[in-house]
Amino acid sequence: MLVTSVSLDPREWKTGTAESAADEKLGALVYDRLVSLDNYGRFQPQLATEWSHDASFKRWQFTLRAGVKFSDGTALSNADAAAALQPLLPDGQQISVSGNNLVFQSAAAMPDLLEELASGRFFVYRVRTDGTLMGTGPFFVAETPSGGHGPSSSATAAGDANLAASTPGANRQAHLRFRANEETWSGRPFLDAIEVALGVPPLRQLLDLQLGKADLVELSPELVRRAMQDNQRVWSSAPVTFYGLRFDDAQPVAAAAKLREAMSLSLDRQTMASVLLQKQAEPASALLPQWLSGYAFLFGMETNIDRAKEIRATLPANLAAGAAPLRLRVDVPGDLAKLLGERVAVNARQAAILLQVVNRPVTRSANNTATVSNDPAGGVHLFSWHYSSLSPSVELESMVSTLNFGDSNETAVRSADPEQLYAREKKLLEERRVLPLVALPEYIGLSQKLRDWMPARWGEWHLADVWLDLPEPGAAQPGNSNATSTPAAQPATVSPGAKP
Numbered sequence: 229m230l231v232t233s234v235s236l237d238p239r240e241w242k243t244g245t246a247e248s249a250a251d252e253k254l255g256a257l258v259y260d261r262l263v264s265l266d267n268y269g270r271f272q273p274q275l276a277t278e279w280s281h282d283a284s285f286k287r288w289q290f291t292l293r294a295g296v297k298f299s300d301g302t303a304l305s306n307a308d309a310a311a312a313l314q315p316l317l318p319d320g321q322q323i324s325v326s327g328n329n330l331v332f333q334s335a336a337a338m339p340d341l342l343e344e345l346a347s348g349r350f351f352v353y354r355v356r357t358d359g360t361l362m363g364t365g366p367f368f369v370a371e372t373p374s375g376g377h378g379p380s381s382s383a384t385a386a387g388d389a390n391l392a393a394s395t396p397g398a399n400r401q402a403h404l405r406f407r408a409n410e411e412t413w414s415g416r417p418f419l420d421a422i423e424v425a426l427g428v429p430p431l432r433q434l435l436d437l438q439l440g441k442a443d444l445v446e447l448s449p450e451l452v453r454r455a456m457q458d459n460q461r462v463w464s465s466a467p468v469t470f471y472g473l474r475f476d477d478a479q480p481v482a483a484a485a486k487l488r489e490a491m492s493l494s495l496d497r498q499t500m501a502s503v504l505l506q507k508q509a510e511p512a513s514a515l516l517p518q519w520l521s522g523y524a525f526l527f528g529m530e531t532n533i534d535r536a537k538e539i540r541a542t543l544p545a546n547l548a549a550g551a552a553p554l555r556l557r558v559d560v561p562g563d564l565a566k567l568l569g570e571r572v573a574v575n576a577r578q579a580a581i582l583l584q585v586v587n588r589p590v591t592r593s594a595n596n597t598a599t600v601s602n603d604p605a606g607g608v609h610l611f612s613w614h615y616s617s618l619s620p621s622v623e624l625e626s627m628v629s630t631l632n633f634g635d636s637n638e639t640a641v642r643s644a645d646p647e648q649l650y651a652r653e654k655k656l657l658e659e660r661r662v663l664p665l666v667a668l669p670e671y672i673g674l675s676q677k678l679r680d681w682m683p684a685r686w687g688e689w690h691l692a693d694v695w696l697d698l699p700e701p702g703a704a705q706p707g708n709s710n711a712t713s714t715p716a717a718q719p720a721t722v723s724p725g726a727k728p
Contacts, residue, residue: 232427234404236369237361238349239315243626246469249614252349253689257406257422258299259351259363260414262290262309262330263342265618267684271342275309275352275364276330285339288332296413298354299368306330312352313345318622339644343619347688366417366692370407402426418680418695434460437673443696444678447671449508449564461674465687466519467510467667470613471560471568474633474662481554482607486539487581488660491608493536494579497529500571501666505564508671512664515627515653519685521620523650527657529664536579553582557606568665569610583608610665618686621649633661 234251235241236258241248262276276290296304306325314323321334332341344350353361362368404424408417428436434451436442437460447455447462455462473491475482482488497511514524554576558569569585576583586606611631617623621644628634634656656662670687677697683689 234424234426238351238353241349243348243616244613244630246612246614248349248616249468249687252616254404254406254424255349255351256365256688257367257691258361258365258369259353260365261346261350261352262313263346265343265346265684271346275304279342281338281341285337285341286334288338288341289326290330290332291328292330293413296364297411298362298364299409299411300356300362301411302354302362304352304354304364308354309352312354313350316349340619340621344617344622347618347686348616364413366409366412366414367406367422368409370405370421414692417692419691422691434673437675440675443675445673447673449505449668449671452508452671453506455673461676461678463672463674463681463683465670465683466685467512467517467669468615468687469668469670470512470515470517470615471565471665471668472512472515472611472613472662473556473572473665474609474611474631475607475660476609476632477607478605479552479554479607481552484543485660486543487554488663490536490539490543490579490581491576492660492663493530493532493539494575494581495529495572495663495665496531496575497665498531500568504567504571505666505668509666509668512667514664515656515662516620516624517615517667520615520618520623521646521649521653523646526650527654533578536581540580553584554608555606556583556585556608556610558585558587558610560610560612565610565612572610572665615686619644624649624653628656631662634659 233247234254235247236251236255238251238255238259241251260275262274263279264272264274266272273293275293275296277293278291279288281288292304292306292309298304306328309330310323310325317323317332320336321332321338324331324333332338338344351363353363355361402425404426406422406424408420410416425442428445430446430448430451433442433445434447434455437445437455438458452462452464475488477483497513501507501509501511511529513527513529514521516524518524556569556572558565566585566587569587573583573585613627613631615623617626657664672683674681678694679697680694682693
């Protein structure tokens with residue numbers, strides 16, 4: 229995945245996109261959340277030290293940590309936290325300040341509020357008068373190619389990390405530099421600085437890692453085996469990116485339930501994952517992954533070409549064939565999505581369904597902003613979705629509402645009952661307005677000198693805890709004492725030179 233810009237404003241992030249995933253990774257360098265979730269499923273205090281709720285889960289109360297300061301030296305207040313989180317919350321949830329506490333109130337139950345606040349864009353920040361955002365996290369934005377951005381630091385970079393990243397967002401710059409926050413409540417990070425290079429092609433990221441020019445890089449699936457054969461350190465997350473097909477009404481044939489059933493039966497997801505993606509992906513039979521829902525294994529997606537042909541034969545002769553084939557719009561940039569689209573078309577044709585793949589043409593304006601043409605219209609869309617919330621109900625309803633493939637269900641949004649969630653997802657899958665294809669982990673290449681890499685299995689990095697195993701000062705080469713390393717944001721690629 230290749231992204232060329234980032235936004236550090238959580239209010240601008242678009243749920244489910246690769247861009248928001250990159251933004252979130254970089255945001256975690258600058259901001260903190262009220263709570264976090266560890267790899268053992270336990271909630272840990274962050275900016276909030278205590279929390280409680282009433283019997284109905286409609287009122288939650290959080291006590292903020294005392295003595296926390298933003299990177300510009302101002303103290304964090306309850307009002308700051310409330311002002312930051314209120315715009316990020318869904319409709320119906322309100323935050324108020326009560327004494328030393330933050331109070332979340334809703335007419336509906338919020339049994340999974342902790343999961344929600346421990347993930348996604350729910351960071352605490354303060355908006356300065358010039359519009360920039362300040363955080364309480366382990367780093368701050370020190371400089372950008374266009375000039376200073378955030379507090380400056382004259383500290384010598386004794387331990388900088390280099391990450392070359394493919395990242396999305398709003399600050400359209402080639403590099404970002406983060407400096408250690410000396411006053412952070414959680415303790416000064418081991419690294420002095422992190423440099424992020426944006427828009428680095430996947431192969432270049434791997435070459436930078438091999439040449440020691442980057443300490444952390446994002447690996448595309450087709451490069452994982454090559455990196456392993458080269459004895460590079462490779463880490464993979466749980467499946468965090470979902471690829472699927474979504475039907476709309478732009479073409480009348482896409483509304484035919486029997487045609488959608490035949491399409492589903494024609495798809496060979498196992499071949500897509502094992503051959504096309506070189507065993508670096510998993511066939512998807514559900515909208516939510518097993519690690520998030522706990523029930524995905526109960527779903528199955530059958531491949532049956534003969535049955536698909538039988539269903540197709542019962543349909544009108546000109547349906548999805550002849551002069552007006554069913555158009556598959558590939559809405560995701562990159563070669564991977566194009567390959568999946570072509571494979572879907574091959575499978576469909578095996579079932580006598582004529583499918584035309586349409587890659588959305590992208591043009592660039594004078595300010596280098598990508599603009600995607602909406603023509604020609606497609607009855608089927610190949611899309612990707614990056615999981616961001618640790619609440620399965622919130623994630624499912626966010627996917628439904630954003631991609632518009634089912635009726636919004638307010639009761640399901642707040643339900644934490646696995647049986648209700650399973651019934652909700654089962655109904656969506658049976659309607660076949662959306663068909664799962666594959667789910668991909670995130671692959672990260674690590675330099676040999678990067679130590680204490682302990683990310684969350686759902687892809688959250690903990691760069692404040694890593695350090696670089698560098699030669700003793702006496703063994704360092706002149707002029708190299710301040711070498712820096714560049715972190716990757718989102719699916720990212722680390723760039724040259726990182727030193728602790």
